[in-house]
Amino acid sequence: xxxxxxxQPSGALTEPRAVRWLLTGLALAFLALFLLVPLVAVFVxxxxxxxxxxxxxxxEPDAVAAIRLTLIAAAISVxxxxxxxxxxxxxxxxxxxxxxAFLITLLDxxxxxxxxxxxxxxxLVFGLQGWLGPWLKAHDLQLxxxxxxxxxxxxxxxxxxxARELIPLMQAQGTEEEEAALVLGASGWQIFSRVTxxxxxxxxxxxxxxxxxxxxxEFGAVSVVSGHIRGLTNTLPLHVEILYNEYNFVAAFxxxxxxxxxxxxxxxxxxxxxxxxxxxxxxxxKPLGME
Amino acid sequence: MGIQVQKISKxxxxxxxxxxxxxQVPSGELVALLGPSGSGKTTLLRIIxxxxxxxxxxxxxxxxxxxxxxxxxxxxxxxxxxxALFRHMTVFDNIAFGLTxxxxxxxxxxxxxxxxxxxxxxxxxxxxxxxxxxxxxxxGQRQRVALARALATEPKVLLLDEPFGALDAKVRQELRRWLxxxxxxxxxxxxxxxxxxEEALEVADRVVVMNQAKIEQVGTPEQVYDHPASPFxxxxxxxxxxxxxxxxxxxxxxxASPTRVEGRSIGYVRPGDIRISRSAATSEDYPAEIxxxxxxxxxxRVELRRLDNGETVHADLPREKYRQLxxxxxxxxxxxxxxxxxxxxxxxx
Numbered sequence: 001x002x003x004x005x006x007x008q009p010s011g012a013l014t015e016p017r018a019v020r021w022l023l024t025g026l027a028l029a030f031l032a033l034f035l036l037v038p039l040v041a042v043f044v045x046x047x048x049x050x051x052x053x054x055x056x057x058x059x060e061p062d063a064v065a066a067i068r069l070t071l072i073a074a075a076i077s078v079x080x081x082x083x084x085x086x087x088x089x090x091x092x093x094x095x096x097x098x099x100x101a102f103l104i105t106l107l108d109x110x111x112x113x114x115x116x117x118x119x120x121x122x123x124l125v126f127g128l129q130g131w132l133g134p135w136l137k138a139h140d141l142q143l144x145x146x147x148x149x150x151x152x153x154x155x156x157x158x159x160x161x162x163a164r165e166l167i168p169l170m171q172a173q174g175t176e177e178e179e180a181a182l183v184l185g186a187s188g189w190q191i192f193s194r195v196t197x198x199x200x201x202x203x204x205x206x207x208x209x210x211x212x213x214x215x216x217x218e219f220g221a222v223s224v225v226s227g228h229i230r231g232l233t234n235t236l237p238l239h240v241e242i243l244y245n246e247y248n249f250v251a252a253f254x255x256x257x258x259x260x261x262x263x264x265x266x267x268x269x270x271x272x273x274x275x276x277x278x279x280x281x282x283x284x285x286k287p288l289g290m291e
Numbered sequence: 292m293g294i295q296v297q298k299i300s301k302x303x304x305x306x307x308x309x310x311x312x313x314x315q316v317p318s319g320e321l322v323a324l325l326g327p328s329g330s331g332k333t334t335l336l337r338i339i340x341x342x343x344x345x346x347x348x349x350x351x352x353x354x355x356x357x358x359x360x361x362x363x364x365x366x367x368x369x370x371x372x373x374x375a376l377f378r379h380m381t382v383f384d385n386i387a388f389g390l391t392x393x394x395x396x397x398x399x400x401x402x403x404x405x406x407x408x409x410x411x412x413x414x415x416x417x418x419x420x421x422x423x424x425x426x427x428x429x430x431g432q433r434q435r436v437a438l439a440r441a442l443a444t445e446p447k448v449l450l451l452d453e454p455f456g457a458l459d460a461k462v463r464q465e466l467r468r469w470l471x472x473x474x475x476x477x478x479x480x481x482x483x484x485x486x487x488x489e490e491a492l493e494v495a496d497r498v499v500v501m502n503q504a505k506i507e508q509v510g511t512p513e514q515v516y517d518h519p520a521s522p523f524x525x526x527x528x529x530x531x532x533x534x535x536x537x538x539x540x541x542x543x544x545x546x547a548s549p550t551r552v553e554g555r556s557i558g559y560v561r562p563g564d565i566r567i568s569r570s571a572a573t574s575e576d577y578p579a580e581i582x583x584x585x586x587x588x589x590x591x592r593v594e595l596r597r598l599d600n601g602e603t604v605h606a607d608l609p610r611e612k613y614r615q616l617x618x619x620x621x622x623x624x625x626x627x628x629x630x631x632x633x634x635x636x637x638x639x640x
Binding site: 176177179180181182183184185186187190194195198199 | 341342371375378389393440441444
């Protein structure tokens with residue numbers, strides 16, 4: 001057999017030119033049709049009646065209220081899930097304890113339950129007719145159809161994102177560095193803050209970005225607990241839905257562009273961070289062999 | 292500081308890692324824990340460090356019980372097989388770590404820490420690499436940094452887990468000589484784990500041979516190599532020839548072993564202790580045929596087949612002797628085992 005350069009794989013591993021073009025073309029066409037065209041359509045529709053109409057839809061008081069509420073929900077749920085996610089990942093990957101498997105399963109619960117169902121569960125528990133309804137009413141607390149309910153629902157659906165991102169990373173890194181720090185005399189907090197956390201910092205950021213995107217974009221669970229009160233309990237995705245149902249397409253798409261921009265920003269940040277996270281994992285790859 | 296290990300047992304589920312192990316490590320010595328994978332040596336080391344808790348037994352440092360003491364209070368230095376350097380810290384920060392995490396009242400000031408780290412950098416001959424990150428170092432350099440980091444807090448005991456296990460042969464050679472010299476300089480009581488008998492024999496003052504959760508023998512490298520206490524130690528510490536012979540049949544002067552040998556017994560002889568000659572001087576010589584000769588290397592190796600029972604015997608000859616004899620394949624010669632040890636057959640490996 002004649003020698004071949006590596007960049008040209010042997011005939012056995014490649015398809016005829018026509019087949020290659022066809023397959024690549026199909027894949028690209030699919031991507032364009034289902035991802036790119038809708039994205040472009042959002043912006044085209046939003047700007048259909050000019051920039052002024054677009055801008056008016058965004059600075060309209062109800063829209064501003066929806067933006068504010070979305071930001072509040074994210075500002076509360078993301079930090080909470082950050083703390084919780086790091087704590088859970090730390091406990092799961094660096095310690096041995098009873099019930100670990102149960103905790104991991106519990107972590108995945110929000111992913112396996114439909115968001116609408118989780119919203120209903122909150123209504124059942126905290127709503128006026130719910131289990132805790134009378135008690136909450138007696139103490140003049142309203143969770144459902146109010147901001148706290150939205151925040152709670154958002155926390156629930158974004159619950160696993162940070163932890164899920166960190167667990168594989170921390171598992172790959174193992175506990176040797178923590179043991180080294182322990183033998184060197186570091187306290188638990190010193191080990192966490194000076195060894196464990198700096199080693200996963202990019203992974204943490206990555207998780208936060210995913211968590212934030214989900215928190216701002218969540219529809220199902222929030223829709224159930226919100227009550228759709230304009231200017232009060234509407235988040236951005238809910239506001240888009242209301243406008244759309246009122247046949248106010250331009251305004252609906254205008255507000256939707258905000259969410260689309262958020263998605264694009266998230267993707268960009270994600271792409272940047274993924275590289276850093278890979279390096280965090282890579283630095284841990286141990287030499288093979290030897291007990 | 293001396294270490295006393297008393298009746299330490301440890302199980303992982305149903306697997307017994309250590310079974311009533313007793314060990315004394317005299318102050319200032321460099322001791323090797325030698326054994327095959329799964330013999331419990333790493334577990335013992337980790338128990339001494341406090342990274343594992345024993346199921347039973349106790350550890351004393353200079354007579355003072357430390358079994359219940361926390362890891363960070365034991366003042367041990369530990370070097371991990373895969374270095375476990377802090378990957379996001381420079382070499383300098385890695386070495387300084389043990390000093391910077393001390394409580395405020397005990398922590399040396401910044402200038403002191405800097406001085407101490409620079410001293411250690413000089414000791415490990417990496418003074419110009421203080422600002423590098425672990426990923427930018429070679430394996431041997433990383434291991435030296437790990438050692439310096441362990442030494443920074445002036446531990447009373449230094450524990451090393453397969454310190455050269457992940458390095459290539461040449462770096463390994465250099466590093467173990469370096470470790471030996473270092474120990475001669477600073478005299479800190481040190482225990483290192485290895486599965487490489489050559490490493491243990493070359494570096495340690497005292498070798499602890501472990502097998503199946505127990506200690507088989509403790510002794511100087513010469514003692515364990517020349518006077519192994521069990522067939523396991525004999526065969527683990529180097530190549531070995533098995534000589535089947537009837538009791539009374541073997542050369543009396545060459546036996547240094549249990550005397551109550553009945554019936555058939557097995558003699559253990561190192562390849563270097565086989566003498567080859569052209570003529571039978573005494574009845575202790577066995578006739579054999581040369582099957583294969585491997586002449587290259589420091590010790591030319593000759594493979595022979597005994598003519599009386601067909602057993603294969605390996606012999607290592609000094610080069611000079613090898614040239615002098617001028618052996619040929621197929622030639623008939625006489626072999627005599629010197630320094631043979633007999634173990635009763637049911638006590639075999």
